[in-house]
Amino acid sequence: MNIVVCCKSVPGFVTNLNVSPDGKSFQYQGQLLAINECDEYALEEALVLKKTHGGQITAVSMGGIKSQDVLYYALAKGADKAVRVDCESQDPKVASKVLAAALKQLEFDLVLTGTQARDTLSGQVGIGAASRLGLPFAYAVVAVEVQDDKTISVRKELGGGRHADVELRLPALLCIQTGIQPLTFVPPARRIRARHQPVRSFSLPDLGLQAAELVPQGYRIVSVRPPERAHQVELLQGSAQDIAAALLSRIQESR
Amino acid sequence: MARGILVLVEHAGGKVDSVTLQLLAAGRSLATQLKTQLIALAVGHQLESISAAIQGHGMDRIVIVDHPALALATGEVQAHAIAQVARQIDPRFLLIGYSLVGMELTPAVATQLGMNALTNCVNVEIRDGAVTVTRPVFDSTQHTHVALDENARAVIALQKGSFAPIEPTSTQAAVDSVSLDVAGIPARSKVLAIVEAPSGDVDITKAEIVVSVGRGIGTAEKIPVIAELAEALGGVLACSRPVVDVGWLPRERQVGASGRTVTPKVYVACGISGAIQHLTGMRDSHRIIAINKDPDAPIFGVAHVGVVGDLFEIVPALTKAAKEAKA
Numbered sequence: 001m002n003i004v005v006c007c008k009s010v011p012g013f014v015t016n017l018n019v020s021p022d023g024k025s026f027q028y029q030g031q032l033l034a035i036n037e038c039d040e041y042a043l044e045e046a047l048v049l050k051k052t053h054g055g056q057i058t059a060v061s062m063g064g065i066k067s068q069d070v071l072y073y074a075l076a077k078g079a080d081k082a083v084r085v086d087c088e089s090q091d092p093k094v095a096s097k098v099l100a101a102a103l104k105q106l107e108f109d110l111v112l113t114g115t116q117a118r119d120t121l122s123g124q125v126g127i128g129a130a131s132r133l134g135l136p137f138a139y140a141v142v143a144v145e146v147q148d149d150k151t152i153s154v155r156k157e158l159g160g161g162r163h164a165d166v167e168l169r170l171p172a173l174l175c176i177q178t179g180i181q182p183l184t185f186v187p188p189a190r191r192i193r194a195r196h197q198p199v200r201s202f203s204l205p206d207l208g209l210q211a212a213e214l215v216p217q218g219y220r221i222v223s224v225r226p227p228e229r230a231h232q233v234e235l236l237q238g239s240a241q242d243i244a245a246a247l248l249s250r251i252q253e254s255r
Numbered sequence: 256m257a258r259g260i261l262v263l264v265e266h267a268g269g270k271v272d273s274v275t276l277q278l279l280a281a282g283r284s285l286a287t288q289l290k291t292q293l294i295a296l297a298v299g300h301q302l303e304s305i306s307a308a309i310q311g312h313g314m315d316r317i318v319i320v321d322h323p324a325l326a327l328a329t330g331e332v333q334a335h336a337i338a339q340v341a342r343q344i345d346p347r348f349l350l351i352g353y354s355l356v357g358m359e360l361t362p363a364v365a366t367q368l369g370m371n372a373l374t375n376c377v378n379v380e381i382r383d384g385a386v387t388v389t390r391p392v393f394d395s396t397q398h399t400h401v402a403l404d405e406n407a408r409a410v411i412a413l414q415k416g417s418f419a420p421i422e423p424t425s426t427q428a429a430v431d432s433v434s435l436d437v438a439g440i441p442a443r444s445k446v447l448a449i450v451e452a453p454s455g456d457v458d459i460t461k462a463e464i465v466v467s468v469g470r471g472i473g474t475a476e477k478i479p480v481i482a483e484l485a486e487a488l489g490g491v492l493a494c495s496r497p498v499v500d501v502g503w504l505p506r507e508r509q510v511g512a513s514g515r516t517v518t519p520k521v522y523v524a525c526g527i528s529g530a531i532q533h534l535t536g537m538r539d540s541h542r543i544i545a546i547n548k549d550p551d552a553p554i555f556g557v558a559h560v561g562v563v564g565d566l567f568e569i570v571p572a573l574t575k576a577a578k579e580a581k582a
Contacts, residue, residue, distance in 0.1 A: 017397060026392070026399075041500075092372065096362070115358070118394050121375050121531075124362040127330075131366035136331050136443035139359035140513065153447060157513045158267070159355035161452025161506070166329050169443040175359075177513070179500030217371040218407030222382075222400040224392065227553060233545070233561040243562055244572035247544060248580060250560050251488060254521045254542040255463060 001055040001146060003046045004106055006099060006113040006126065007039035007074060009067035014119075023220035025090040026119070033063075035070045037178065038114025044181040045144060046112050047078045053146050056080040058106055062098055064088045068199055076186045076194035083200045085207070090120055091216035096128030098214065101207035103133060110152070111173040115140055123175075130173035138166050140177040260286045261346035263337065264297040264309055265356060271308045274352035274413075276420035281379055281413060282350050283313035283421055288381050294318055294344060295428070298336050300326035306430055311423040318344065322435040329444040330356070334363035336440065340433050341368055346408070348386070350379075353412040355513060361412045371409040373401060375531065377417045395530045395553045415512070415535045452515075455507030457491055464490025465519045467510055467537070470497040471526025471547060472566065478503055481525050484570050487577035493517065495533045511536035526566050529554030546570065 011030030018027045035043070046057045059074035061067050062085040071082035085102045089095055103111060111130070116123035130137035140157040147153055153167045157177055168174075204211060236243045262282045265272040279295065286293035295314040297305050302321045309317065320340055325333065337360065341349060349364065351357040353375055365372035377398070378389040385402040388411060392399050403409055459465060466485035468478065478492075485492040494504045496511055510517055512532040522540035527533060529545075529552055537543070538557045545558035546569050555561045562569055 014393065017393070019399075092362075096366070116375075119392065121390070121392050121395070123358055123374055124365075124372055127359060127362040128366050128372075131334070131363045134441070136329070136441070137359075137363070138444070139330060140355050155450070157355050158449070159512055161509075161513075161515060162267075163450040164329075165447040165450060167445050167447055168329075172444070178496065179502075182502065217373075218404040218409070219371060219373070219401050220404065222387065222402050224397050224399040226396065226551060227391065227398040227556050229556045231559070233555045233558045235561045235563060240564075240568040240572040241576075243564070243569055244576040247560065247562070247569075247573050248576045250542065250544065251464070251521050251523075251577075252580075 001049060001053040001110060002058070002108045003049060003055065004058045004060055004103060004108045004111045005039070005043045005046045005074065005079065006060050006111065007043060007070055008036040008117045009033035009061055009063055009070040010036045010117055010119045017224055019221045019224055023222070024216050026221070026224060033066050033069060035073055036114055036117045038116055038118070040183060041178050041180050042112040042114050042176040043074055043077060043079070044183060045176050048181055049144065049146065050078070055109070058083060058108070060085065060099070060102060060106070062087050062095060062102070071199050072194045073186070073191065075197050076191040077184065081200070082197070083202060085202045087204055089214065089216070092120070092122045092124035092128060093217045094214045095125045096132060098204070098207065098209065099125060100129040100132040101209055102202055103129060105202065105207065109170045111135070111171070112176055113173070115175045115177060126173060126175045135171055135173045136168045137173045137175070138168060139175040141174045142177050142180055144174065259292040259294050259344060259346045260289070261294050261296050261341060261344055261349045262314070263349065263351045264295055264305060265352045265354060266297065266299065266305050269301070269304050271305055272352065272354070273420065274354060274415045275309065276312055277415065277418040278350045278352055278413060279309070279312050279314060280418040280421035285348065285379065285381070285386070289347070291347065292316060294346065296320070296337070296340060298325055298333060298340070311425065311427060313421045313424070314428045317428050317430045319430060319432050320435050321432065322437065324435070324437050324440070327446040327449070329446055330359035330363065331444050332440055334360050334367065336435055337364050338367035339436060339439065343433070348408070349410045351410060351412045353414045357412050361410050365410040371403065371407055372412070373409055374412040376411055376413045377531070379411055379413065391531045394528070396551065414531055416538055453507060455505065457507065459491050459493045459508060459510065460515050460517050462491040462517070463520045464488050465493050465510070465517050465521070465540070466490050466523045466525065467493040467495065467527060468498055468525045469495040469527030471528065475503040477567070480567065480570055484523070484574045484577070487574045487581070490521070495527050495530070524554050524558070525570060527554050528552045529557065
């Protein structure tokens, strides 16, 4: 079973967050880019599937050269190949179009990715790419079972604790829910070794795409700032004992 | 020329999900301001009860797509069915609930229709003449306002709780049944079974006091500190998603979009930052108390009472006070 895992590199903590002059993206001063946590669970699931069913894992990330670190991390975790698609866009429509074009260049039975990226929180790219490629898909998958070369069955969340068991014909795309497998630790030595592995890179022309046809969505980001609070929170101060007494009286008057 | 605002009715087991009446409220407001029609779209099988339940809730028209193939349909099949009908209606906006169901449908429907998609929205309004949504970004610590271009068509997926449900009126909307071209829908995925939520050993939705723990607790060994508070207050222990993901507490304790929705008299959030998926599961609690060391944590946006400080100083002191009060 050959699996492609799509992983986004995202900033951890950002400062000076702002909107770009064209209103199409966020600008910020970021620390190191790391693998998007949701996508890391997809990678873990791929590693488990590979252990049982064999095949190769290809990690794919879209972004500039800084996002290559995420691919080295995926290689260190056990991915066999890595591909970086050289395109820096935060737009979900552009990202799904580019990713779909990249997937066309790769051989796979299954594409795994996470449910959403922690920066844009859009959750559109995986299923957007599947729809463009005409792949069957499932979102928020909590268990994967391979039935044969042509079919898998998955359990997916419906919300509120309900689930659906779904059968999909391969090739298919799954958005993996967090927590499907425990995250594993990667020894530093393996991370260093992974840096000597090749990373294939696709430019937009390699994928038969021109920058001009990558039209972002028809909207403009107006502002980004901390959320307005629905109501003023009453903040308690003082010693732990004072706060505990105040909290207890609030709790008792509410019950 | 695209016109009309279409609202997708979310339903399961013959019941309309509460997000639907919230979407109709958002849609009614937009439709009135934009001087256009509000149309409710229900897709599924045996929809008589669904149609009756939504009737009179602000829409100008109800469109029903009822077909046995949609009785137990995957997201892929539903998305094709919705796109098929939406193509005929050609709406300017399609409002979908940003539930686990809507998260799967929105990108698929938008891609098929060539519409813009705005997900994870907590508001939609007309601001300075432009249809503008508010959406949490950067782990829900920030909100962004996004203004749609003039005449841009979009699927807008709204978080549950973003709008108060619309009140019914005596105005009855015409109900149209639209047939489905099943041959045009790929059969590459099928639902094998629906698995209802397991009851587990505890039902957190029934408790009057819920003490909930988040990833801020740091390690599994600290869970008993919070569990002791829950017990001292006569409440139940619950948690946010990351705590379940790392295996510190079982799934039936999880509050949020993919877990349970709770509305206790008191909700104590310990070390929970307040990602939007968590807030949708608890923000209707009568009194919310948040303890977190980060003063900017989004949980303080919904909390009534807050403590910015160290969990492991505050919680044991509160447990002690609660035990003394009981004694």
